[in-house]
Amino acid sequence: MPAALSAxxxxxxxxxxxxxxxxxxxxxxxxxxxxxxxVAVQALAGELxxxxxxxxxxEVMTLVPGASEELSNTPGLRRFQIRGIAQSLGDSTVxxxxxxxxxxxxxxxxxxxxxxxxxxxxxxxxxxQSTLYGNGSMGxxxxxxxxxxxxxxxxxxxxxxxxxxxxxxxxxxFDGVVSLxxxxxxxxxxxxxxxxxxGGYQEDAFGNxxxxxxxxxxxxxxxxxxxxxxxxxxxxxxxxxxxxxxxTLLISLDPPVGTSLPGDYNNNxxxxxxxxxxxDLGFATLTANVARVEFDNESEQVLPFPFAxxxxxxxxxxxxxxxxxxxxxxxxxxxGPLQWVLxxxxxxxxxxxDTATNLPSLLPPTQAAYGSESVSVFGEISYSLMxxxxxxxVGLRYFTDDRDSTTIGGGIDSSLDDTFxxxxxxxxxxxxxxxxxxxxxxxxxxxxxxxxxxxFYCSGLxxxxxxxxxxxxxxxxxxxxxxxxxxxxxxxxQVLIDLAGYYMDWQDVHQAAPFLGLFQSYQxxxxxxxxxxxxxxxxxxxxxxxTLQVTANFNQSEFVDLDPTLDATVVADEGDELPFxxxxxxxxxxxxxxxxxxxxxxxxxxxxxxxGSQLGQFGTDAEGDxxxxxxxRIGASVGxxxxxxxxxxxxxxxxxxxxxxxxxxxxxxxxxxxxxxxVEVGYDF
Numbered sequence: 145m146p147a148a149l150s151a152x153x154x155x156x157x158x159x160x161x162x163x164x165x166x167x168x169x170x171x172x173x174x175x176x177x178x179x180x181x182x183v184a185v186q187a188l189a190g191e192l193x194x195x196x197x198x199x200x201x202x203e204v205m206t207l208v209p210g211a212s213e214e215l216s217n218t219p220g221l222r223r224f225q226i227r228g229i230a231q232s233l234g235d236s237t238v239x240x241x242x243x244x245x246x247x248x249x250x251x252x253x254x255x256x257x258x259x260x261x262x263x264x265x266x267x268x269x270x271x272x273q274s275t276l277y278g279n280g281s282m283g284x285x286x287x288x289x290x291x292x293x294x295x296x297x298x299x300x301x302x303x304x305x306x307x308x309x310x311x312x313x314x315x316x317x318f319d320g321v322v323s324l325x326x327x328x329x330x331x332x333x334x335x336x337x338x339x340x341x342x343g344g345y346q347e348d349a350f351g352n353x354x355x356x357x358x359x360x361x362x363x364x365x366x367x368x369x370x371x372x373x374x375x376x377x378x379x380x381x382x383x384x385x386x387x388x389x390x391x392t393l394l395i396s397l398d399p400p401v402g403t404s405l406p407g408d409y410n411n412n413x414x415x416x417x418x419x420x421x422x423x424d425l426g427f428a429t430l431t432a433n434v435a436r437v438e439f440d441n442e443s444e445q446v447l448p449f450p451f452a453x454x455x456x457x458x459x460x461x462x463x464x465x466x467x468x469x470x471x472x473x474x475x476x477x478x479x480g481p482l483q484w485v486l487x488x489x490x491x492x493x494x495x496x497x498d499t500a501t502n503l504p505s506l507l508p509p510t511q512a513a514y515g516s517e518s519v520s521v522f523g524e525i526s527y528s529l530m531x532x533x534x535x536x537x538v539g540l541r542y543f544t545d546d547r548d549s550t551t552i553g554g555g556i557d558s559s560l561d562d563t564f565x566x567x568x569x570x571x572x573x574x575x576x577x578x579x580x581x582x583x584x585x586x587x588x589x590x591x592x593x594x595x596x597x598x599x600f601y602c603s604g605l606x607x608x609x610x611x612x613x614x615x616x617x618x619x620x621x622x623x624x625x626x627x628x629x630x631x632x633x634x635x636x637x638q639v640l641i642d643l644a645g646y647y648m649d650w651q652d653v654h655q656a657a658p659f660l661g662l663f664q665s666y667q668x669x670x671x672x673x674x675x676x677x678x679x680x681x682x683x684x685x686x687x688x689x690x691t692l693q694v695t696a697n698f699n700q701s702e703f704v705d706l707d708p709t710l711d712a713t714v715v716a717d718e719g720d721e722l723p724f725x726x727x728x729x730x731x732x733x734x735x736x737x738x739x740x741x742x743x744x745x746x747x748x749x750x751x752x753x754x755x756g757s758q759l760g761q762f763g764t765d766a767e768g769d770x771x772x773x774x775x776x777r778i779g780a781s782v783g784x785x786x787x788x789x790x791x792x793x794x795x796x797x798x799x800x801x802x803x804x805x806x807x808x809x810x811x812x813x814x815x816x817x818x819x820x821x822x823v824e825v826g827y828d829f
Contacts, residue, residue, distance in 0.1 A: 164637055164683045166178075167265075171267050171287070173475055174429075179631050179640065180576075180631075189265045190266075195747070195749050195777065196733060196735070196775060197792060200258075200259055201258075201266075201286070206729075207733070207751075209731070210227045211224060211225065212225060212726050212755055215724070218392060218410040219360070220387075221386075221441070223253075223254055225283055226238055228283075228673040228699055229623065230725060231253065232655045234592060234665055235253050236253045236255075236280045237284075238280070239277045240255055240285075241277070241286070242256065242288045244418070244471065246491070250494070250593075252439050252465050258364075259319070259362045262319075262334075263288055265289045266287070270284045271646060272625045274589060275539040276522065279593050282590030282622075290364065291323075293323050293333050293334040295325050295332045297325065300321055300322040304319075305823060307820050307821065310818040315342045315820070315822075316341055319338045320336070322334070331367075336363070337362065337364075338360075338363075340361075341358070342359075344356040344357040344389065346394065347402065348404055348405055355406075356402060357389050358388040360387075362382070362383070362385075365380070366379065373424075375422070376421075378420045380416070380419075382418075384415075388409065389404070389409055397800060405456070409444055411442045414437065418435040425474075426477070430474055431475070432470075433469075434468070438465070440463065440465075443460070452502060458501060461498070466493065469491045471487060474486045474487070481527050482527050485539075487523065488522075489521075490518070492516070493516045494515045497513075498510070508553050510551065511552045512549065512598075514548070514550075517546050532576070533576045542566075542568075544563065545594075547563075549561070551600070560596050560599075560617060568590070568591055581632055588625050590622065590625060595618050596618070597617075597664045597665055601662050606664050613666075623648050623651065627646040630643045638684055639681070640680070642677070644677040645675070646673075647673070649670070650671040654666075656761050668707055668716075669703060670703070671704060676698050676699070678694070678698075691734070694731070695731045702719050721759055722759070724759070724761075726755050726757060727757075730754040731752070735748070744781070747777070749776065752773070753774075760802060768799070768803045769803075771799055771816065772795055775792045775794065776791050784828040785827050789822075791819070792822075797816050
């Protein structure tokens with residue numbers, strides 16, 4: 145279906161009767177046609193994700209050029225990088241949003257791994273977005289755009305599937321959504337729910353099989369109220385529960401032997417509550433959003449230890465975090481040459497983390513508390529010249545963040561606090577020489593706030609025993625990005641091309657270095673990243689229902705200036721590649737819909753991704769592998785009913801995503817989920 149797949153990279157055409165349906169995005173805080181945005185943005189439609197059996201953000205990111213998974217210790221806590229700007233131990237380098245709600249907070253530094261069922265689209269902005277999106281968006285921003293309640297028609301859908309896992313247990317998933325208009329054109333509600341069980345496939349050191357079963361449950365409710373034509377109020381509640389036996393780390397890839405032992409578990413829960421007011425004032429649109437994020441993590445890890453009861457040390461972790469985020473902005477309206485955005489952002493977050501063992505005499509319990517209160521003011525202004533063909537834009541954001549950290553136990557009690565601030569400009573020049581051509585230059589500064597190390601590990605081990613220059617407070621790191629982009633619509637809207645070349649100068653890079661296997665954060669020096677994004681979408685008018693798409697990224701990343709006190713100690717050299725950064729990514733997708741017989745329609749898709757190898761965390765020479773992922777789907781539908789056969793990781797790729805040698809020569813890995821074959825039935829009403 146061209147309309148569904150059109151959002152894969154650049155999803156609209158400018159021709160009078162395009163073959164590819166137009167896609168409108170809100171990546172720059174205003175509605176714009178995707179192909180006319182002067183930034184590198186990708187919009188993946190929910191229909192596309194359904195068509196190729198993509199169900200979560202981890203799979204979504206395999207379709208994004210220059211994006212990849214970093215180190216994810218559990219299926220419910222995942223980290224990603226975009227364009228080589230990896231997170232390590234600090235705040236996330238990718239900003240995450242659900243509609244206008246910011247999913248951020250001190251110590252909430254992971255992606256919201258909710259299922260993508262009933263999503264309108266996922267927008268991925270590549271490169272620093274700190275002017276409009278603030279702290280943590282120095283590598284890029286991911287926005288979930290949900291499907292809104294229908295204020296006219298009652299509608300719903302149901303999906304159910306059974307899956308078979310190579311070398312592991314079976315799995316299943318169930319999805320359902322209902323949208324109900326309560327007052328026509330004025331008030332409606334929508335409720336979507338998804339539950340999935342993925343079968344375990346790992347062994348443990350004792351020979352127990354299929355130990356890492358994972359269950360995730362996502363429920364989202366939304367209410368849309370339009371008391372007047374110019375005013376809308378949207379309320380949303382999103383809850384996500386991810387429960388797993390053990391984690392994702394392995395000590396062997398073939399057979400897959402996990403680091404987990406009997407009794408290990410990791411449960412993660414997050415809730416996101418959001419309220420948004422949108423008011424059309426005529427000259428501008430006022431948008432005000434208030435969001436609350438609540439996150440709880442409960443986990444236990446069992447380790448061999450001769451002095452513990454029964455020779456097994458049990459370590460229990462509990463984290464309780466919450467954040468209140470609020471943004472208010474005015475966005476100009478109309479077709480005049482002057483356009484502007486003006487906004488204010490406030491965030492207040494706190495987190496508590498407790499650790500306890502079954503050997504308190506030797507390893508006493510510890511408690512840690514973290515707090516952050518930040519304020520940002522931002523704006524952008526542009527003016528169209530030469531009949532709208534030349535559009536210069538300037539933007540600026542000021543950010544200040546008061547942070548504190550308190551640790552009790554472990555022999556060292558400490559209290560730390562500091563203030564981190566940053567000015568973050570953006571300069572953009574867009575040239576539209578023809579209706580089918582969009583050329584732009586984008587220069588932007590990215591940043592993230594500073595953090596605190598753990599005093600016992602930092603001063604007692606890294607600094608005291610290891611002689612490393614570990615600092616209790618680690619200042620902000622920043623980068624400047626210089627990007628040249630071009631977008632073309634060719635062949636009467638049948639072909640879309642998207643190119644973006646970039647250079648990034650990353651200063652005071654946050655990375656983690658180990659001592660005795662325990663990592664702390666450092667500012668290692670400076671790094672450079674040079675890269676090229678490529679996108680091609682082809683929907684031939686001569687073959688209705690066929691869409692072909694390719695995206696790719698090629699990059700070179702390296703440290704150019706390292707702190708000499710760290711250079712020798714952590715076995716690193718200037719010229720080394722950055723951790724967690726594959727030098728290339730490639731994605732190719734083909735989808736075809738056709739008439740079978742009578743009212744029956746056939747649907748088929750094939751999607752291939754290749755992700756290059758990436759180094760492990762800083763200070764080791766372990767490296768992951770090149771990986772090839774293949775997924776396919778084929779089925780038929782009649783009316784509102786459909787049945788499909790699908791497969792994921794059909795090549796049964798089992799090489800390492802991530803490889804690390806943290807201590808005593810013990811190599812650990814993560815890998816992709818094994819080959820999965822499934823059958824899905826669905827009904828829309």
